[in-house]
Amino acid sequence: MTTAPEMVILLVEDSAITRKMEIKVLNSIGYTNILEAEDGQQAVRMLEQNPQVTLVISDWNMPGMGGLELVRYLRSQDAYRDLPFIMATGRAQMKERMEAAEAGANSVITKPFAPQELQAAIKDTLAGKTLAGRAASRMREPEVAPSGKLRLKIAHIQITDHLTLGVLKHFIESGKQTPRHFELQTQCMSSWNPVQKALADGEIDAAFILGPIAMDLFGYGVPLRIVLLAHKNGSIAVRKKAPGHPVKALLKGKTFYIPHELSIHHILSHMFLQGLGLHPGTAGNKACDVIFEVAPPVRMPEFLSGQEGAGGFMVAEPIGTKAIAGGIADELFLSGEIWENHPCCVVAVRDEIIEQHPEAVQELVSLLVQAGKFISANPDTAAEIGVEFLDPQGTLGLKKAILKNVLTDPTGIKTDDLLPVSDDFAKIQDYMADRMGLGTRVDLNRLLDLRFAEKACREAGGIIRRSILHDAAAFAREKVKVLESRGALSNKANLDREGQYLIFHLMDQAYGVDVLSVKEIVGMMPIRSVPETPRAVKGVVNLRGKVIPVVDLRLKFGLPELAYHDRTCIVILETPQADRILHMGIVVDSVSHVENIKAGQIEDVPAYGLGAPLEYIAGMAKDGDGVRILLNVHRLFSRKEASLAGGKDAQRDAA
CATH class of the missing domain: 3.40.190.10 (Periplasmic binding protein-like II)
Known part of the structure; x- marks a missing residue:
């Protein structure tokens, strides 16, 4: 069997953004020889010019020749009769899977797909498994454990x-x-x-x-x-955070994400958007002015914030509330408001x-x-x-x-x-x-x-x-009036920042970091300097055999340098970076206590300085006449600072 580095894959997809995402998925599982086509007609030309193509992954709905027409054409040609073919589609109905199987597709995968899903589809396709064959062997033999249960x-x-x-x-x-x-x-x-x-x-x-x-x-x-x-x-619809923009204008001409074509989210979103006078539908329908697109629930906030053409999404909780709390989205409606229970x-x-x-x-x-x-x-x-x-x-x-x-x-x-x-x-x-x-x-x-x-x-x-289905159009019009009259207020807005915080001091200002990000607190210990590092990086420490970079927060925040004393300490933080957890130390003047901070105490950062650069601040917590400056650990360290964690140079200098 051809190995992943040797395989040549023809990816047929009319959306440039989707092609880019799918190429990234393919790269992540080892496939790098990828040819691209925008529709079925271009795909046929590329196959004629590149006979070494091992596998075709094609979208279903495309202008000109779509995926279904493409696979039917290929199966009618002797040269491509057995060419492995995976149909990728945003539609996930069983009748379409059967139609694809009858046309000659080896497998169907629903977009957007995770790396493990695509890898499994490729493995099955190259092994000669077919949709029809898998459909015929659906009975599962119940498994009995040694306990007899x-x-x-x-x-x-x-x-x-x-x-x-x-x-x-x-x-x-x-x-x-x-x-x-x-x-x-x-x-x-x-x-x-x-x-x-x-x-x-x-x-x-x-x-x-x-x-x-x-x-x-x-x-x-x-x-x-x-x-x-x-x-x-239990579900919620949200729109991209854009204060002051009318709801209808914000959604018109945009993509609206749903977790599956066959879902209550699709139904209720369809009702709501139609109630606003919009015409929702799937890509390829020229009459539509809001495009439904399927996305994995946990990735919807990422898609909403990262795609310029995204307007909103509807999803099961807690994904929507998390997006609101994280400042990505504003609430549109709860599913129970349209259809109770x-x-x-x-x-x-x-x-x-x-x-x-x-x-x-x-x-x-x-x-x-x-x-x-x-x-x-x-x-x-x-x-x-x-x-x-x-x-x-x-x-x-x-x-x-x-x-x-x-x-x-x-x-x-x-x-x-x-x-x-x-x-x-x-x-x-x-x-x-x-x-x-x-x-x-x-x-x-x-x-x-x-x-x-x-x-x-x-x-x-x-x-x-008892369930009660309300007039969705009347609800949508009234709901939008309320939203636009009161702005984007929501009791969910600060929930992502609520929790326990470790309170520490720099000069006379109190700061807080999420206690879940704190691994431990240690007294001052020998710090080995590392050449060619930012001034705020004091060096690295060897903590029980683990090399940890140490950043002086006073220097990082532009505060006056202070000689270390008996209350100075290093707070070891855990910061997620890509696929691993990095450990970083911060030098602070003193550590005070752990405090439970509620959402109602937290306010957004004002447009003026508070003793730390604004990009590092997650919010301010009121405490009587004073405030705690809450730091965003995920933004606290630069890429160069984070790269020191576990790096070979740091390990050598700490030895």
Whole structure:
């Protein structure tokens, strides 16, 4: 088999920005010989000129010759009949996967894709696996653990919607719950694409997944049933932060990100935007003035802030609130404001598990219902559990304050009534099919297996939250009036900065750094200088065999230099840089205490100096007549300063 460095890949994509992103993904997994084409016609010419091409990755919707026409043409030519072909598309309906398979595509991958998703698609394609072949082998043999219990493998992603699973996992690991019939194995995935594929291909037993995706999979023969809701409400729509700009003008002509084409987010965004007099749709539709584009939930803030043509997004929490708290976005609306107590994510379980292990499914559903009621009654503790479950590696920078805000918002997520209602799914199906031309109509009575949820909810007791779908157009007009009259005020704005801070002093000013960024505090120790470094870099220290650069904050902030004394100390900070954690030391006059700072105490930085350059300041915390200057550790060190952490020159000089 041709190795990655030797392979020549033809990437066919009409969007220059998307091509750039996809090339970056290809490079990250070792593929560097990449040819580019803007449409199918150019791709054919390039194939004729470059017979060494090993693989074609093509977009579906392109002007001129699209991806479907391209693969049909290639399969009609002897020279390209067996050329590996991956269709990349922002649309993720099963009927399109089947259409692509019939046309001759080896694989279909939904954009935007993560490196591991693309690597898996390339591996399968080069190994000769086909969509048709994978579709034919969907049954999964239930796995029994040595204990005799069912080993239940459940997929989820990093959103609050799936917190009931996180709470159940926590209870099992802490010994508060010991299931009699199953052992729980959770698998966190990067986006909906791999969850959808894993459930369809029988790689997992169950999934916390968007209801419309489960409906679509069921409609195309994937053996599954919806046994429970994961939550009600829980999503938020935001717009790019642009104070003073009218909402409609800010969104018109822009991209609006959604987590999946088959989602409640797509439906409610469509309702809201149409209510504003806009014409939302997908790329290629000339009548549209807002373009829906699919993006992985956790990357939406990055896409919104990094793409000039981005207007907003709708996503499950806590992604939206985190973007607001981080100053990237302003709130548009909560999903529960348009459709009170709507379904969204569901618990979908494969048929073979239900048929062979009904007692395990019943126990799972009952424990999830209990976990949902616990979240509703104990949002503070649930938020702590959620941070660990949803962000175990700290990649989201998720904080308890953000999750607690999401869990306690009156119009936000609800987990104390998880009983599916057939009429709600009928509303979803009708709107998608009749108004948006999406999905496949299914027999909801067969899809919804309510016996487990009805028993669990009856035994657990509690309230029933009826869903109410409001007039979306009237709501949109009124909501925008309110937003534009009051500006961008939001109780979520400072949540990302709320938390515990280590307070220290320089001269007579108090500063704070997030205590989660503090590794330890040490007294002054010998510092070895490093040549050709910025003046503020005092050198490096050898702390228990680890070389750590040390920066004097007085010098960095342009304050008068001070001789070190018995209260001077070095605060060792942990700063994330790309794919690793760097350790940096800062010299401060003295360390005072750890202080719990609430969002209500924090204000933005004024347009004048406060004893530190403005780019280093995250905000100001009021304290009586004084203030704490809160520092942004992520911006505190220059690239040259950070490069010293663990560098060979630093190690040699510290030895």
